[in-house]
Amino acid sequence: MEELSFKLKEFEGPLDLLLHLIRSSKINIYDIPIAEISEQYLAYLSEMEKMDLELTSEFAVVAAELLYIKSKMLLPKEVNEDGEVIDPRSELVAKLLEYQKYKELSNFLDDRQDIGRFSFVKRREKIKGVAGNADLDVSVDELIEAFNNMLERFDRKMPPPKSSFKGIVAREPVSVTDRIEIIKKYIAGKGKKIDFKELFLNTCKTRPQLVATFLGVLEMIKLNEISVVAQKGGLVIKVN
Helix, strand or coil, X not given: CCCCCCCCCCCCCXXXXXXXXXXXXXXXXXXCCHHHHHHHHHHHHHHHHHCCCCCCHHHHHHHHHHHHHHHHHHCCCEECCCCCEECCCHHHHHHHHHHHHHHHHHHHHHHHHHHHHCCCCCCCCXXXXXXXXXXXXXXXXXXXXXXXXXXXXXXXXXXXXXXXXXXXXCCCCCCHHHHHHHHHHHHHHHCCEEEHHHHHHHHCCCHHHHHHHHHHHHHHHHCCCEEEEEECCEEEEEEC
């Protein structure tokens, strides 16, 4: 047998050592050549003893298991009740696969821990200058639900814009500040009270404009410039 040379390193246990030997030899884990791996494993333990490295009983147990499997491989093949050949290596393979799964999970969690270690979160701050008496007769959930319903209606009504066919993703930059000005002009032309859905359907032609307009409505509510109230026909926007 050709003499083996190892660059010794610490392993978490005998299964860790076995996986290392299997990967180094580029062996199929489902078809382990027990004789070859057993010789490598015992040679590695011998090197560890020469270097006075600590050998736990677990390493000796796995060594004995490898020798037992090796002896079973030399005997005539056994079959189960269904006539299928019993592979003496199956139990060891199951242990290695399970250990490999938990080792990969452990490495993944270690990487995530390192990511969190170098991440810094800005402390929450109180927002200043927001009026506390904004007139919102409906809940935020109701407001969002109304917007989503209106958005679905808009999608059914309007054909896709030409820009949506340019590239994989089409982007339309829309300024919330500009949309707020459009909201103010539209309300001024209609009086001090308008239908919630009417604002969007009459001033928006694309989804980005819809989203920016909705953000503009929320900003104006926050500044107490307008209020949204529920009436029998639906939501209504009023100028404060």
